[in-house]
Amino acid sequence: MGARKSREPLSRERALAAAIALVDAEGLAALTMRRLAAGLGVEAMSLYYHLPGKEGLLDGLVEAVIGEIEVAVGRAEATAAGGDWRTRLRGRFLAARAVMLRHPWAPALLSSRPTIPVGVYGYYDGIIATLRDGGFSYRIAHRALHAFGSLALGFAQEVFRPAAAGGATDVEAAETDLAAMAEALPHLTAMVAAEAHAAEDPTLGWCDSQTEFEFTLDLLFDGLERARE
Amino acid sequence: MGARKSREPLSRERALAAAIALVDAEGLAALTMRRLAAGLGVEAMSLYYHLPGKEGLLDGLVEAVIGEIEVAVGRAEATAAGGDWRTRLRGRFLAARAVMLRHPWAPALLSSRPTIPVGVYGYYDGIIATLRDGGFSYRIAHRALHAFGSLALGFAQEVFRPAAAGGATDVEAAETDLAAMAEALPHLTAMVAAEAHAAEDPTLGWCDSQTEFEFTLDLLFDGLERARE
DNA sequence: TTCCTTTACCTTACGCCGTATGGTTGCCTT
DNA sequence: AAGGCAACCATACGGCGTAAGGTAAAGGAA
Numbered sequence: 278m279g280a281r282k283s284r285e286p287l288s289r290e291r292a293l294a295a296a297i298a299l300v301d302a303e304g305l306a307a308l309t310m311r312r313l314a315a316g317l318g319v320e321a322m323s324l325y326y327h328l329p330g331k332e333g334l335l336d337g338l339v340e341a342v343i344g345e346i347e348v349a350v351g352r353a354e355a356t357a358a359g360g361d362w363r364t365r366l367r368g369r370f371l372a373a374r375a376v377m378l379r380h381p382w383a384p385a386l387l388s389s390r391p392t393i394p395v396g397v398y399g400y401y402d403g404i405i406a407t408l409r410d411g412g413f414s415y416r417i418a419h420r421a422l423h424a425f426g427s428l429a430l431g432f433a434q435e436v437f438r439p440a441a442a443g444g445a446t447d448v449e450a451a452e453t454d455l456a457a458m459a460e461a462l463p464h465l466t467a468m469v470a471a472e473a474h475a476a477e478d479p480t481l482g483w484c485d486s487q488t489e490f491e492f493t494l495d496l497l498f499d500g501l502e503r504a505r506e
Numbered sequence: 507m508g509a510r511k512s513r514e515p516l517s518r519e520r521a522l523a524a525a526i527a528l529v530d531a532e533g534l535a536a537l538t539m540r541r542l543a544a545g546l547g548v549e550a551m552s553l554y555y556h557l558p559g560k561e562g563l564l565d566g567l568v569e570a571v572i573g574e575i576e577v578a579v580g581r582a583e584a585t586a587a588g589g590d591w592r593t594r595l596r597g598r599f600l601a602a603r604a605v606m607l608r609h610p611w612a613p614a615l616l617s618s619r620p621t622i623p624v625g626v627y628g629y630y631d632g633i634i635a636t637l638r639d640g641g642f643s644y645r646i647a648h649r650a651l652h653a654f655g656s657l658a659l660g661f662a663q664e665v666f667r668p669a670a671a672g673g674a675t676d677v678e679a680a681e682t683d684l685a686a687m688a689e690a691l692p693h694l695t696a697m698v699a700a701e702a703h704a705a706e707d708p709t710l711g712w713c714d715s716q717t718e719f720e721f722t723l724d725l726l727f728d729g730l731e732r733a734r735e
Numbered sequence: 736t737t738c739c740t741t742t743a744c745c746t747t748a749c750g751c752c753g754t755a756t757g758g759t760t761g762c763c764t765t
Numbered sequence: 766a767a768g769g770c771a772a773c774c775a776t777a778c779g780g781c782g783t784a785a786g787g788t789a790a791a792g793g794a795a
Contacts, residue, residue: 286742286743286744287743287744309780309781309782310781310782310783311780311781311782319744319745320744320745320746321745321782321783322744322745322746322783322784323743323744323745325783325784326742326743326744327743330782330783331781331782331783385617385618388614388617388663389614398687398691398694399690399691401694402690402691402692402693402694403693405693405694405696405697406693409693415696415697415700415701416700416701418697419697419701420718420721420722423662423664423718423721423722424718424721424722424725426655426662426663426664426722427663427664433652433655434617434655434656434663435652435655435656458627461628461631462627462628462631463631464631464632464634464635464638465627465630465631465634467634467644468634468644468647468648471644471645472644472645472648489649489652489653492649492652492653493649493652493653493655493726495729496653496725496726496729496730496733497722497725497726497729499728499729499732500724500725500726500728500729501725503728504725516772516773538751538752538753539752539753539754540751540752540753548773548774549773549774549775550753550754550774551754551755551773551774551775552772552773552774554754554755555771555772555773556772559753559754560752560753560754
């Protein structure tokens, strides 16, 4: 009525925000140009006025995630100022992890991208700076980066997701299977039994609880501490 | 002429072999039902008589890779019999890695699959057995599996691939960029300079050389040795 | 006021994809 | 000879990303 415009014009920012909302809600596979456009009350081809295409859209998502990580890491660095290297790195990685927990699709997207998003360079520069402060040579810093792998960006690249989300496994079949499994896979079944393994916290959709994440982190930190000579 | 059949009949095995050849040669994205069928001198729909669909085809590829790993690991185990736990695990992981080097697409495929291929359970059972032999509790064995992550299957999930394969970067632009980069990313540029970084061996398409792989392995092994108490 | 350019959005169409449906062929058995 | 069945194919549908070109409206210049 009073306002002239029937609606706010489209923009790269609005498109990216809608894309993130869509992917948060329905997963990466649900992100198509047509669906995204429909959610914005627009036709698919209109998106191309603001984005260079599907790949550019995905680049935008990555950029947004890296941006969130930079903010979170900045806050973590501020509170950990003056700490030793491993406390500070720990803070960085866990801050990045908090972002990944908000966007469970991010690991898969990140590791599928063909080029390194620019923001990542800055992030890695900060890690190297922390390692140098901690007295590491460039050589060890380099190796540390490789050793951290995806942990540096907040996720453990567990190769497989657990059983199935929501797929209620037949209990009876599971029991008879268990007997066969105990025979074929004695050590694995024994471990599962011993660990009880209440599936307490399958974060990120992976079998990758906070505890395991931090355990691995400390394993690597301890090793690096020793490698420093 | 003499033979009656104009050609050997299709089969799951022939289809899978052709699929692996196609993917080895042209990458995962080139694997479509139509292209695979064409390569076999057949129409796309004929594949559905031997395979349950695209997902089933990908499951078959995974199964084949796991099979190769099992063979390679079996050989490694045979030669390392009687060794200590870390020598044996090392042999397993490096054997798996040799398979991954033959099939650079395998890591991406493996980590994109929605369910765990059956063969993997047996593989992990063997790892747990080795750890138990080495005196580890189930608790630590469990954590070790998480800590190994994708290393256990022979690849380090480096998150990003290096620059671009074959994309000759403009040298002049690269030089001016270098100056800007040295300012924005002082630690990273210093590290690259210090490491010379002759890109000696970008195996698997990732920046993940054999040396880095083994370094990370030993870092984790050392840490676990200590965690055993 | 009139005209023209630019911006933002839309329509249509093309060539891919995976696959449901329903033939058609030719060997094997009886 | 007849029937069955395994193996393969033709057609078609809905969805994808996006190239090419059309259109409505806003803004500045005359």
